[in-house]
Amino acid sequence: MASFFLRRKLLFSSSSFLGNKDHFRLYFQSNFECLGAASNKLHPYSSYKGATTNDFTDLTCPHTWYPQARRKHRKVILHVGPTNSGKTHHAMKKLESSASGLYCSPLRLLAWEIANRLNKAKVPCDLITGQERDEIDGAKHKAVTVEMADVTSDYQCAVIDEIQMLGCNTRGYSFTRALLGIAADELHLCGDPAAVPLIQEILKVTGDKVEIQFYERLSPLVPLNVPLGSFSNVRTGDCIVTFSRRDIYRLKKKIEIHGKHLCSVVYGSLPPETRTRQASMFNDESSEFDVLVASDAIGMGLNLNISRIIFSTMTKFDGFETRDLTVPEIKQIAGRAGRYGSNFPVGEVTCIDAEDLPLLHSSLDAPSPILEHAGLLPSFDLLYMYSRLHPDSGFYQVLEHFIDNAKLSANYFIVNCDQLLKVAAVIDEFPLRLQEKYLFCISPVDMDDEISSQGLTQFAENYAKKGLVQLREIFTPGTLTVPKTPAALKELESIHKVLDLYVWLSYRLEESFPDRELAASQKAICNLLIEEFLERLGWQKPIATRLPSRKISRLSQHMRRYL
Ligand SMILES: Nc1ncnc2c1ncn2[C@@H]1O[C@H](COP(=O)(O)OP(=O)(O)OP(=O)(O)O)[C@@H](O)[C@H]1O
């Protein structure tokens, strides 16, 4: 599986390092904020208020970690209601008319949608995600993925979309941090009514003023009593939902074989740039791609031209086990059909198999379970203090002990730290400072992906030994091969993840990861090869042995600069 990567072993090379690691600089300051720090320099133990002085594992007062927001006494407006009820729209109207603003999204795709919308409305807006900085001249607004939310500047207005994600077992802490930490005069929260009691409870101690606005669906969503049955019944505007890459390709082929439709695909491990292009092709009426096959990567807040959602399965493997979809997941995904203002004024939802219909119908009728806890992650500052009490322990042990001993108030839980612990176990081998280890731990590496975890290990090792990590080209003319099998495609997706990780690190350790431009260019080539694979997957296109000339010229433009 890892052959592509291993054949090109030491894709990442180190070379002698003239600078030093004191140039370590974090673009992303947020994890160094708990003690009131705005940089990686530790500040006096000033703003942190635990119940017991000097107990660094005391996380009972996380609202005290954000003094700038606490000085504000914010006006917080909760926009809650079902999907497609205009929650984001109303919050965005306020953001658009504000002198400065911050929009926080759970998805890169959604952050892109919002940045485009603001720029089109002549409100210059930067787009900032972990791996992108698209800065517009004179912009006073930013659309960001929630992990990048800025808690160190003042804003007139801010929006946190899909706020119910603060209960998410892995990413919840980023939503909690944005909720407690954004220093905006007016903070708009959009999401499921199930989050209201928890947010009210959390904000009781912040001094903020909370208002709630309830919304109703703007256009009907009709659960059908008839399953899809045959794939010959698929029609323009349908979106078939499934959760594994293998099933996505299988369904795309099955639909296209009837010769009536071409399918765009969107799923989580597809590079974000490719996802955006696939979604745009589906949304574009003039394109031939009129059906979408997608995973729950489309499930939040997005506005796609979908007429009917068709669940191919009501179960999902969540990394641990195969389980039924939850009520909120079913409602979120179903809510993509019949978006207000789209080509389809009425949305429909059904399943491929009749036996799945009862769960679909009962879930759409059920309220989402009330959220009880918001996620937290121990900040670097606290871990650092704690580590000083345990000077002989590695980072893995510090983290593990900290989590075991952490004290929390009733409103919070510590998010699942398995990925962090996996990274910590690997990088404890290398002579890195604690803050460097922490940075690698919070990087967007997928430790369950062999190639991705190897990439991280090589980056960390080279950084520790030489302080400089240079990238070699992966794609040279001899290696420009469009993947022929889903397994080869998966390998390419993994390489994309490694390049993405390089870019992420390059924004935080700028001098030690100098080849951002090369990584971005290689990522673009990776995207083109993946897109070519997706295009050829359909039955209509005969499999060519060479890349079409228009693609070759786009590729060579990227490569000429590096060969
Ligand atoms: N008052 C309005 N005028 C014009 N268009 C609107 C209005 N309200 C909502 N829309 C449009 O309807 C669509 C759905 O609205 P929006 O995305 O705000 O819903 P939502 O409640 O946030 O949905 P979700 O829960 O899925 O995120 C969007 O395309 C939005 O631009």
Ligand SMILES: [Mg+2]
């Ligand atoms: Mg929304």
